[in-house]
Amino acid sequence: MSNGNRQVLTGHQVVANAMRQVDPDVVAAYPITPQSEIVEYFSKFVADGKVDSEVITVESEHSAMSACVGSSAAGARTMTATASQGLALMLEIVYIAASMRAPIVMTVANRALSGPINIHCDHSDSMAARDSGVIQIYGEDAQEAYDFTLMAQRLAENEDVLLPVMVTLDGFTLTHTAQVAELLPDDTVTDFVGEYEPLYPLLDVDNPTTQGPFDMPDYYFEHKLQQVEAMNNVPEKFLEVQEEFSDLSDREYSGLFESYRLDDADYAIVLLGSTAGTAKVVVDELRDKGKKVGLLKPWMFRPFPAEEMKEALKEKEAVAVFDRSLSFGSSGPLYLEVSSALSHEDNKPRLYNYTYGLGGRDIAEGHIAEVFEDLENPDLESKMHYINART
Numbered sequence: 288m289s290n291g292n293r294q295v296l297t298g299h300q301v302v303a304n305a306m307r308q309v310d311p312d313v314v315a316a317y318p319i320t321p322q323s324e325i326v327e328y329f330s331k332f333v334a335d336g337k338v339d340s341e342v343i344t345v346e347s348e349h350s351a352m353s354a355c356v357g358s359s360a361a362g363a364r365t366m367t368a369t370a371s372q373g374l375a376l377m378l379e380i381v382y383i384a385a386s387m388r389a390p391i392v393m394t395v396a397n398r399a400l401s402g403p404i405n406i407h408c409d410h411s412d413s414m415a416a417r418d419s420g421v422i423q424i425y426g427e428d429a430q431e432a433y434d435f436t437l438m439a440q441r442l443a444e445n446e447d448v449l450l451p452v453m454v455t456l457d458g459f460t461l462t463h464t465a466q467v468a469e470l471l472p473d474d475t476v477t478d479f480v481g482e483y484e485p486l487y488p489l490l491d492v493d494n495p496t497t498q499g500p501f502d503m504p505d506y507y508f509e510h511k512l513q514q515v516e517a518m519n520n521v522p523e524k525f526l527e528v529q530e531e532f533s534d535l536s537d538r539e540y541s542g543l544f545e546s547y548r549l550d551d552a553d554y555a556i557v558l559l560g561s562t563a564g565t566a567k568v569v570v571d572e573l574r575d576k577g578k579k580v581g582l583l584k585p586w587m588f589r590p591f592p593a594e595e596m597k598e599a600l601k602e603k604e605a606v607a608v609f610d611r612s613l614s615f616g617s618s619g620p621l622y623l624e625v626s627s628a629l630s631h632e633d634n635k636p637r638l639y640n641y642t643y644g645l646g647g648r649d650i651a652e653g654h655i656a657e658v659f660e661d662l663e664n665p666d667l668e669s670k671m672h673y674i675n676a677r678t
Contacts (some may be wrong), residue, residue: 288365288589289515290472290475291470291536292469292470292471292472292505293429293467293468293470294466294468294469294470295464295465295466295467295635296410296466296469297324297429297431297463297465297466297528297577297653298396298429298432298461298462298463298464299324299327299328299418299462299463299624300324300328301429301430301432301433301466301470302325302368302432302433302436302454302456302470303325303326303328303329303332304328304433304653305322305432305437305476306325306329306332306338306340306366306436306472307329307332307337307338308355308437308438308471308473308476308477308480309364309392309436309437309440309476309480309614310329310338310339310340310364310477311363311364311365311366311585312340312341312363312364312365312483313340313341313343313354313355313363313364313365313366313391313498314326314329314340314341314342314343314365314366314367314426315342315343315345315350315351315352315354315355315358315365315367315504316342316343316344316345316348316368316369317344317346317347317348317351317369317373318353318459319369319370319371319372319373319620320371320398320406321347321370321396321398321406321458321459321463322368322369322370322373322394322395322396322398322462323406323632324457324462325368325394325396325462326342326360327367329342329468330447333358334432335418342605343358347376348369348372348373348374348376348377349376349379350470351367351373351377352367352368352377352381352391353526353556354461354542355367355380355384355389355391356380356383356387356389356391357404358386359384359390359391359485359498360387360389360488360489360498360499361464361490362422362439362485362488362489362490363443363485363487364483365389365390365392366392366393366394367389367391367392367393367394368393368394368395368396369393369394369395370395370396370397370412370413370458370565371397371398371399371400371401371406371412371458372400372401372423373557374395374412374413374415374416375400375412375415378415378416378419381416381421381451381481381640382419382420383499384421384422384451385419385420385421385450385451385514386510386511386514387449387498388450388514389438389449390444390448390450390451390452390591391451391452391626392402392436392439392440392443392451392452392454393421393451393452393453394432394436394452394453394454394456394460395412395413395452395453395455395456396455396456396457396458396461397409397410397412397413397455397456397457397560397611398412398458398460398648399411399645399647400412401413405459405646405647406459406633407441407458407459407646407647408457408459408460408561408611408644408647408673409611409612409644409645409646409647410455410559410560410611410612411609411611411612411645413425413453413455413585414612414614414620415422416453416495416574417570417620418450419450420450420586421443421452421453421515421520421531421589421590422439422442422448422451422453422518422584422589422590423444423455423587423588423589424438424439424451424452424453424454424455424587425454425455425457425559425586425587425588425634426454426455426461426560426584426586427545427559427560427561427563427564427584428461428466428468428561428564429456429464429466429468430466430468430469430538432454432456432461433470434466434532434536434538434540435454436454437471437476437479437480437532438532438540439452439454439531440452440480440523440526440635441479441558442524442525442528442530444608445520445524445528446525447517447520447524448512448517448520448521448593448624449486450517450518450521450571451659455560456469456561456581457560457561457562458647459562460645461561463597465491465645466668473534474512475535475564479532479535479589483661484544489520490542492513492538494513498638502525511557517583518589518590520589521587521590522543522570522573522590522592522673525543526541526543529541529542534570535602540586540674541586542586542588543585543586543592543595544583544584544585544586544592544595544596545563545582545583545584546581546582546583546588547566547567547570547581547582547583547584548571548574548580548581548582548598549580549581549583549599550581551581551583552579552580552581552603553579553580553581553603553604554578554580554603554604554605554606554607554659554662554663555580555582555600555603555605555606555607555636556583556606556607556608556655556658556659557580557582557584557585557600557606557607557608557609557610557621557625558582558584558608558609558621559584559585559588559609559611559621560611561610562592562643562644563576563582563584564609565650565651565652565655566582566655567582568652569652569655569656569659570582571585572652573591573656573659580659581597582626583599583600584597585621588621588624591624592609593627593628594628596625596628597632600625600628600629600635600636600676601629601632601634602634602635602636603636604637604662604663605636605637605638605639605662605663605665605667606625606636606637606639607639607640607641607658607659607661607662607673608621608622608625608626608638608639608640608641609621609641609643609658610622610640610642610643611642611643611644611645612642613642613645614646618671619642619671622638622640624652625638626638633656636664637663637665637667637669639661639669639672640670640671640672641658641665641672641674641675642671642672642673643673643674643675644674645676646651648675648676650674650675651675654674655674658672
């Protein structure tokens with residue numbers, strides 16, 4: 288049941304249109320490359336009378352998330368967008384947003400963290416927030432960025448979840464690139480998202496609540512466990528939202544990750560974001576040559592789908608996990624999660640960690656093909672491998 292409108296749009300425009308269709312009560316944000324145009328486009332929709340949102344211009348990203356927390360606590364449907372140092376600056380309040388169970392939807396245009404100063408894509412910004420209590424969803428292209436922004440609203444506001452949701456798209460690679468994307472009709476999105484009915488709004492003066500209290504040791508632990516329970520509810524609720532959205536859009540979403548030619552593969556790679564598009568081309572080319580290779584692309588990184596991923600990978604001969612960020616003194620964040628998921632399997636694959644694309648460094652089809660060739664070598668050294676880097 289799609290009846291959608293196919294357009295050539297940048298990632299900025301796609302996300303701004305999703306926000307327009309959601310029609311949030313409040314958007315608070317501060318400009319930062321490569322996110323700025325998302326809120327610029329959205330602000331134009333507001334100025335043109337196409338949406339009724341209140342756009343709050345603030346003096347920093349810390350203030351932006353602070354305004355979002357206040358707005359959400361008051362009972363308003365709230366959204367924001369940021370990138371890189373902006374996310375780092377607001378991170379203190381991101382933790383508070385999650386602990387206050389504020390269903391804020393935030394777009395992160397992935398960009399490297401300084402220093403040195405770099406405005407191009409890697410995942411160091413969103414990975415810095417992986418333990419904040421925020422749900423993290425990664426999109427491969429503009430279409431997924433649009434779709435997940437709409438799904439995020441339903442997921443965040445589910446009464447069994449009530450957590451912020453971060454939807455990421457790779458900076459410049461997706462934000463500034465024009466792609467064909469199908470937008471759903473406005474009324475379809477309105478019906479899908481529905482009216483937001485906050486449970487405990489501060490402005491409900493007849494039913495007063497305490498928000499953001501000081502928490503002594505006799506209650507803090509239990510309140511953190513409530514966040515754990517909410518996060519544990521996310522996979523089931525995400526699948527329910529996916530099923531409903533798939534019926535509306537005629538686009539297939541049915542899992543916490545996408546498996547591409549993975550079922551019978553002997554060798555697989557695991558990676559997040561836009562590089563999956565390049566990897567799919569390589570998989571197809573190697574399949575044509577008789578190589579049994581495949582791709583696993585997580586949509587959801589937080590909560591991490593450990594059990595589902597274990598089942599998908601446990602009988603492969605070898606798996607390469609690609610990280611687009613560094614965890615200095617340790618392995619990559621995605622690798623650590625995959626390794627943990629497979630740690631108790633007797634028939635687990637040989638597992639290798641590759642770092643790629645830092646600061647926007649190119650990764651080409653040939654680089655990915657070389658990794659698949661590496662995986663065929665049972666004596667491949669178990670260390671951090673760096674793709675297209677001068678080491």
